[in-house]
Amino acid sequence: MPTVLVTGCSSGFGLETAKLFLEKGWNVIATMRQPKADLLPVSDNLTVLPLDVTDPDSIRKVVEHVGDLDVMVNNAGIGAAVPIELIEPDTARLLFETNTLGTLATIQAILPRFRERRGGTIINVASSATLKPLPLIGVYRASKAAVNALTESLAVEMKPFGVRVHIVLPGRSPETSFGSNAMPHLRGLDNTDYKPMIEGMIANFRDESGPVTHASDVAAAIWRAATDPSAPLKIAAGEDAVQWMAEAG
Template identity: 40%
Template sequence: MTSQTKPLVWLITGCSAGFGKSLALLVLKAGHHVIATSRTPSKSTSLVKKVEALGGIWLPLDLTSGKENMQKIVDEGTKKWGRIDVLVNNAGISILGALEDFSEQEAKLVMETNFFGPVRLIQRVLPQMRARRSGIIVNISSGAGVDPSPAMGMYGASKWALEGASQGFAKELSPFGIRVLIVQPGAFTTNMMNAVTMTEKDASVNYKGTVVEKMVDVFRTNGEFKAPNDVEKGCQGIFEVVTGTGRGVGKEGYSRLVLSRDIGQRTLEQTKRNTDALEAFRDVWENTGHDGGVVKSMAEIESEAASA
């Protein structure tokens, strides 16, 4: 299904700024339908009117709310156009600081917003996608989901969790014709880069003079963070890959979209570190099997189940 066959219905979270805002407007201008959401639409009245003028609808959605509220959003959006073809989990938050300094409340807020909320929303959308045997789940991860920088460990943990769930969903949903795409942006000039908060416990107390303190200071003192990547170009890439048009033609089988040159390089470096470690400990992992017997690996079991 592409933009060249029929309009898709997109449910996009976090549309008040950044990727959500740009993607919603791009999708609408391309002739698709959009259910835009944000936690507090009243703070984005002019943008809400613009989306509605282009034919979209805007609904309030707090990702930390329960599944009942999410079901209402899905039901209302489905009532408007009869279906949801694409779910884009874009909304998220970032709290910066040393992992040691995170309170349990801060950690739970990050995980609730960036992991549990998206998973709950996916669960609400899946029944209709599975019934139609079509649909696309797009989870916006981060470069922190590849290799988190110091002070971004908790944010990275939430994105790693989302990526793990995405891989699980991808394998479970492929028999139903449902595609899952993980998008890994690097540093883009969005409001999120300037809207991050810090842990209540100041990183400079225990990490003074370290890279953690320096990373926190970049966001604390820079005022307006200038990132190297253009959001509009990033959204155009997402759109083409999701719709199978332009640079996305014939690439529907891929589940990861690295979205910037900086993360492309970090991915290559992280892959090399993983490969180097694999080789360094080959004599360990090649010698953990039971003696005198052959037991099937999980990969073999999975392969047999898939081909049955």
């Protein structure tokens, strides 16, 4: 029975992904900063562990605990919607430490096992926001674009060792905690130049009338990456993400 480790399982994409793999009969190691076992169905195939991807000791403990692993899903991340001019340095560092360096740290922790056994799959969840310039999320986009670049190079490095590497690019999803996580970092509503732009962004994010991404779309894309050897390096997840990828060529 194959085993998958998923980071950031407390809500949204990670939670839906853990549920899907459980339904498919896999062993699932669901990690989150503050474990809540009742979020997922009771199952002998489920292990819930604490993991903070910005904490090297936390990563080490999880890797020591998991044993054999077939698929690693780097989903944990944080968002912030702030004009580049106004973003706090601490917020910018947090975005890169979580989204980029956290992903790098978990890859480095698990990769020796995959390389030595000549098998395994790493799936990094980035964002379709990296496909075109968008206002107010410039630093967030940069942190996710760095994940794209990291993954692209990793795929080349790992090909000789039989380790598959993929990027999943979700679109805008009102179902996730991105908005609630981003709001504490919001700056600029008191600035007459930026206020209209920010209010428009908030209204757009809450608007579910157009194409959006559902958590189930992302889980399905991750499942494809994990189980289909012919899956492409980059997989768009969600109707809006698919459209953006097509437009980006």
